[in-house]
Amino acid sequence: MPELAEVEFFRKRWSAGHGAKVLEVLLHQGKKVFRHCDPAVLRRKATGARLLRSEAAAKQMLFRLSGGTWLGIHLGMSGELRVEPPGYTPTQHDHLVLVQRDRLLVFNDPRMFGGVRVHVGKNAPAWWTKIAPAILSDGFTLSGVAEFLKRRGRAPIKAVLLMQERFPGVGNWMADEILWRAAIHPRRLAGSLDPAEVRTLRQECRRVCRLALQTIAGRGRDLPPDLNQHIPQTWLFWHRWEDGGRCPRTGVPLRREEVGGRTTCWSPSRQKLR
């Protein structure tokens, strides 16, 4: 489920625990989500430490604990963070729980494609600092995008947008949204886009990130329906999974097919092959 803005949404949930001490760490040892770290180290370092602050980048979150401990969480396909009241009993898929006096911070992930990382040291770990420049940062340059599209020239543009090394945080729905707004067919080969299309694509990447962060990051996906009216150019997002969904701009039925290994939705009237 989680892409850029949803990751930020979940990170903010745990910020309820900023400044408070972790009294106890509950975890499901041996579960796949701990494949990147040593749960014993996590328990030892986090217990008694204070949760200081956190940030999100791409589809990852980094939590800073006192004592030089860094906790990284990736939500995978089905992960989420929750806050539960004191006395809450963790359930089957609550793989990691930081117990604080006034709340429990819960990482839940049924499919376990997500994962936890732990680093101890003065500086943030490489798996964090090596994340590609954010799409809304100055590092997301037109020339960088153009160059990347050339290098991945024989792959469909939809597949290329999902590559985290250049489009950090973009997932399946954001990629479809970006292509729909840019009026580019998802099966177009990345190397076939002309300079004007590359420029538009980059612009729409930025716009979708900005809009997603403005709307979703604040309140999750339970948006009041009327909010949709305030978003310039209605989201394809709302129509892509509904049966008989229609293009919000042209009213023509949307198409759904697998492109680059993922189910992809586009508006045939707007996004054409050529």
Add this chain to the structure above:
DNA sequence: CCAATTGTTATTTA
């Protein structure tokens, strides 16, 4: 039982 799921990575193919 079959197919589907908003992610990543290892393996195979070209």
Add this chain to the structure above:
DNA sequence: ATAAATAACAATTG
């Protein structure tokens, strides 16, 4: 050797 396509991972839901 490089890049693209495919399989695999795991759990749940329809």
